[in-house]
Amino acid sequence: MAVQYLATNRFGLGRRFDDPAIEDPKDWLIRQIGDYDPAPAAIAELAGREAIATAYAEYQGERQAMRREAKNAEMRDDDGSAVEAMRRMSRAGFRRHYGEAASARLAAAVATQTPFAERLVHFWSNHFAISADKQTVVGFAGNYENEAIRPHVMGKFSDLLTAAVHHPAMLLFLDQAQSFGPDSAFATRVRNRGRRQAPGLNENLAREIMELHTLGVRAGYTQADVTNFAKALTGLTVAGLGRGAGQRLMPADAQAGATVFVDRLHQPGALTILGKRYDQPGAKQAEAVLRDLAVHPATARHVSTKLARHFTGDEPPAALVERLADDFEKTGGDLPSLYRTLVASPEPWAAESTMFKSPWDWTVSMLRALKTPGLGERQNIAAMFTQLGQPVWRPGSPKGYDDTVATWAGSAALMQRVELASRIAGRIGDRADARQLAPLVLADALAPDTAQAIARADSPGQGLAMLFASPAFLRR
Amino acid sequence: MILSRRSILLSGITVAAAGAMPGFAYAAAGTPKRLVFVIQRGAADGLATVAPTGDPAFAAARRAMTDETAGGAKLDGMFTLHPSLAQTASLYTGKQAHFAHAVATAYRDRSHFDGQNMLEGGGSRPYGRDDGWVGRLLTLLPAAERDAIAIAPAVPLALRGSVQVGTYAPSRLPQADADLIARLTALYADDPLLHPLWDSAVKTQELASDIGGNNGRNGAELGKLAASLMLPADGARVMMVETGGWDTHSGQRNRLAAQLRGLDQLIGALQTGLGPAWNDTLVIVATEFGRTVEVNGTGGTDHGTASTAMLLGGGLAAGGKVSADWPGLAAAARYEGRDLKPTRSLERVIAGAVAHHYALDPKRVMSTLYPDA
Numbered sequence: 001m002a003v004q005y006l007a008t009n010r011f012g013l014g015r016r017f018d019d020p021a022i023e024d025p026k027d028w029l030i031r032q033i034g035d036y037d038p039a040p041a042a043i044a045e046l047a048g049r050e051a052i053a054t055a056y057a058e059y060q061g062e063r064q065a066m067r068r069e070a071k072n073a074e075m076r077d078d079d080g081s082a083v084e085a086m087r088r089m090s091r092a093g094f095r096r097h098y099g100e101a102a103s104a105r106l107a108a109a110v111a112t113q114t115p116f117a118e119r120l121v122h123f124w125s126n127h128f129a130i131s132a133d134k135q136t137v138v139g140f141a142g143n144y145e146n147e148a149i150r151p152h153v154m155g156k157f158s159d160l161l162t163a164a165v166h167h168p169a170m171l172l173f174l175d176q177a178q179s180f181g182p183d184s185a186f187a188t189r190v191r192n193r194g195r196r197q198a199p200g201l202n203e204n205l206a207r208e209i210m211e212l213h214t215l216g217v218r219a220g221y222t223q224a225d226v227t228n229f230a231k232a233l234t235g236l237t238v239a240g241l242g243r244g245a246g247q248r249l250m251p252a253d254a255q256a257g258a259t260v261f262v263d264r265l266h267q268p269g270a271l272t273i274l275g276k277r278y279d280q281p282g283a284k285q286a287e288a289v290l291r292d293l294a295v296h297p298a299t300a301r302h303v304s305t306k307l308a309r310h311f312t313g314d315e316p317p318a319a320l321v322e323r324l325a326d327d328f329e330k331t332g333g334d335l336p337s338l339y340r341t342l343v344a345s346p347e348p349w350a351a352e353s354t355m356f357k358s359p360w361d362w363t364v365s366m367l368r369a370l371k372t373p374g375l376g377e378r379q380n381i382a383a384m385f386t387q388l389g390q391p392v393w394r395p396g397s398p399k400g401y402d403d404t405v406a407t408w409a410g411s412a413a414l415m416q417r418v419e420l421a422s423r424i425a426g427r428i429g430d431r432a433d434a435r436q437l438a439p440l441v442l443a444d445a446l447a448p449d450t451a452q453a454i455a456r457a458d459s460p461g462q463g464l465a466m467l468f469a470s471p472a473f474l475r476r
Numbered sequence: 477m478i479l480s481r482r483s484i485l486l487s488g489i490t491v492a493a494a495g496a497m498p499g500f501a502y503a504a505a506g507t508p509k510r511l512v513f514v515i516q517r518g519a520a521d522g523l524a525t526v527a528p529t530g531d532p533a534f535a536a537a538r539r540a541m542t543d544e545t546a547g548g549a550k551l552d553g554m555f556t557l558h559p560s561l562a563q564t565a566s567l568y569t570g571k572q573a574h575f576a577h578a579v580a581t582a583y584r585d586r587s588h589f590d591g592q593n594m595l596e597g598g599g600s601r602p603y604g605r606d607d608g609w610v611g612r613l614l615t616l617l618p619a620a621e622r623d624a625i626a627i628a629p630a631v632p633l634a635l636r637g638s639v640q641v642g643t644y645a646p647s648r649l650p651q652a653d654a655d656l657i658a659r660l661t662a663l664y665a666d667d668p669l670l671h672p673l674w675d676s677a678v679k680t681q682e683l684a685s686d687i688g689g690n691n692g693r694n695g696a697e698l699g700k701l702a703a704s705l706m707l708p709a710d711g712a713r714v715m716m717v718e719t720g721g722w723d724t725h726s727g728q729r730n731r732l733a734a735q736l737r738g739l740d741q742l743i744g745a746l747q748t749g750l751g752p753a754w755n756d757t758l759v760i761v762a763t764e765f766g767r768t769v770e771v772n773g774t775g776g777t778d779h780g781t782a783s784t785a786m787l788l789g790g791g792l793a794a795g796g797k798v799s800a801d802w803p804g805l806a807a808a809a810r811y812e813g814r815d816l817k818p819t820r821s822l823e824r825v826i827a828g829a830v831a832h833h834y835a836l837d838p839k840r841v842m843s844t845l846y847p848d849a
Binding site: 133175179180198199200201202203207211217218396399406412413415422449453458462465466474 | 540602628631642656660662663666669670673675721773778812
């Protein structure tokens with residue numbers, strides 16, 4: 001068993017060039033639970049929610065102004081390129097927050113002394129995935145991970161769930177900010193006036209919480225449960241961003257980008273979900289549902305299966321899933337307890353290195369191995385991961401990125417990795433010696449043919465590229 | 477006398493008979509058949525793509541969005557094509573487009589991920605299979621028509637199976653040098669996962685090197701790219717193209733118009749790029765399920781059940797036709813009171829089109845593509 005390799009690659013993010021030797025791998029992992037810093041330096045400097053919301057509001061304002069200007073004959077006469085250029089400039093100002101947060105995420109992952117904890121941040125961020133496909137979500141994507149996910153990965157699952165669901169990025173991504181109780185005071189008033197279509201329900205968030213975040217698909221809930229949960233969630237919205245009718249109902253003192261509960265949008269009355277009646281008033285209703293979902297046995301199973309898969313492979317061993325699910329149920333979803341059980345279990349240590357690193361994992365592990373920065377200061381980090389097939393915070397669906405070998409092990413993806421490894425190795429040249437680096441980062445998993453291939457490379461750069469493209473380095 | 481499969485068909489010999497003598501039929505085929513599967517991930521709204529404007533319940537259900545297809549081509553007394561699909565409408569006029577409506581896979585729930593798994597895997601339940609219907613189809617094809625590729629960073633489920641499949645994702649990174657490629661080929665030689673992936677990557681890189689900066693972002697570029705990978709004598713013959721962004725819960729009018737415009741350009745570029753080979757090409761466009769009959773509170777539609785599938789190409793069995801066992805849109809006629817009711821199996825539509833295209837025995841195609849059906 002390659003315990004050093006598994007501790008640093010499967011559980012961690014790859015060994016750093018300056019990491020001290022690890023005496024006891026399990027103890028090293030467990031200690032990270034206590035040593036974890038939810039706000040590492042690179043991330044603490046980022047803009048807050050209000051600044052992002054303001055930038056987005058400005059972007060919207062500029063867009064409207066541009067549309068008005070575009071209507072005048074002068075601009076309509078040319079090919080529209082001036083309008084397009086202005087639009088791009090405006091968008092660039094707003095998208096800056098996304099780019100900065102993606103760079104900070106990478107910097108934190110490369111620098112961290114608690115790589116197991118950092119991997120868990122990435123894991124939960126993907127479990128509660130938002131996707132920066134929507135303009136409204138783009139700027140908030142990094143803030144979502146940093147404010148909703150990071151503070152709770154060493155706490156209770158229910159707190160993590162509640163924080164994720166209440167963050168504006170999630171509310172905007174899954175259309176909650178535009179979901180209104182069909183019989184809410186607001187909808188009733190619109191209907192009585194009869195001038196336009198009354199606003200209604202959007203069940204997107206409710207469905208994905210049940211299907212993806214908690215119970216898991218086919219866990220026994222019905223369409224009626226989804227609809228009722230969607231009703232319970234109404235009223236929850238984001239201040240100061242939308243153009244929708246509901247914006248006028250926001251509390252006057254609400255800051256742009258703040259999550260608010262607007263009672264006039266809430267569907268009144270008691271609801272039954274999964275056979276239980278919820279008659280709490282206002283926001284308390286959905287909070288009670290979330291609390292119950294968070295500790296449901298199906299949730300324990302679903303979460304345990306995903307966690308087990310992440311640390312063993314495509315087909316997680318049933319015994320490990322069972323053990324984790326038991327732990328989850330017993331502790332009411334205490335995450336550190338779950339991690340301790342995981343590390344103490346034999347299964348993650350028994351399997352061969354069958355998992356294929358995601359583009360993110362692979363890039364982070366490359367950069368951790370290098371003393372000289374592997375990327376130029378002007379490298380666009382977000383664009384690089386898009387190119388590698390794993391855009392940061394943009395999995396394209398609320399399910400997040402799949403976590404199987406087939407997800408990442410494609411022929412084109414492999415060629416792209418070789419190309420990037422080649423480019424980074426080209427930058428580093430002889431400032432790193434792959435012959436000495438290989439036994440350090442691959443440790444007890446360094447295969448003789450890989451060591452030999454590196455030793456026979458025609459240049460230090462080629463040797464480094466071969467290390468990064470070697471079978472053990474591509475896996476975890 | 478040399479007979480091509482085409483002339484066998486035209487001369488009235490049944491499809492089953494042609495399938496029963498594959499050696500004879502394929503040996504004479506001058507231009508191997510091509511197949512493109514375009515997946516619409518996210519549940520495309522079949523009721524807005526091929527709108528049943530002749531159904532008396534349509535306007536009431538779609539309310540303010542009834543005119544979403546205004547200005548689109550009238551396909552027959554019942555259906556109107558979305559106006560974004562202008563090139564597709566021309567194909568329809570030329571009997572090179574067919575729309576199968578009110579179709580669905582065997583899946584009856586509303587999860588994208590399960591639905592796509594069923595559409596691609598072709599099983600009778602989600603995650604029932606770890607190979608896909610295209611992957612299984614490859615086993616029926618002669619070697620010359622079996623080269624398959626996906627425009628994607630990794631092999632999608634539909635293409636997985638016993639036949640090795642390539643992937644191609646346009647790359648803007650500088651290419652690795654030939655020496656490094658050769659050394660990695662040696663390093664991966666004994667690796668069961670990396671060896672086939674790498675072989676395919678190297679081969680594809682050589683083949684696609686002339687398209688350079690083509691990043692496949694919009695429909696026309698993607699169609700051009702797909703055609704460039706399929707046109708060469710040693711190019712791919714079976715391809716899967718991924719499209720996303722069909723999940724129109726809100727603001728459907730503009731979003732769907734843009735999506736369909738991209739799809740239309742993709743199809744147009746594919747036809748243009750393939751030139752005469754288009755006559756031997758079948759394009760199948762399908763989605764995991766449809767969307768609700770009624771418009772929701774946010775100008776969109778939610779997850780539904782039946783939708784529409786498109787068949788395009790030069791040799792369709794029933795081009796210029798919409799086929800549907802139309803269930804009607806009145807509330808009582810809907811599935812669970814909310815969705816277009818599926819009256820036909822999408823699996824059978826696909827298997828039927830594929831059997832006709834390759835002149836294979838339909839029963840054999842059905843049992844290979846959908847062994848659990």
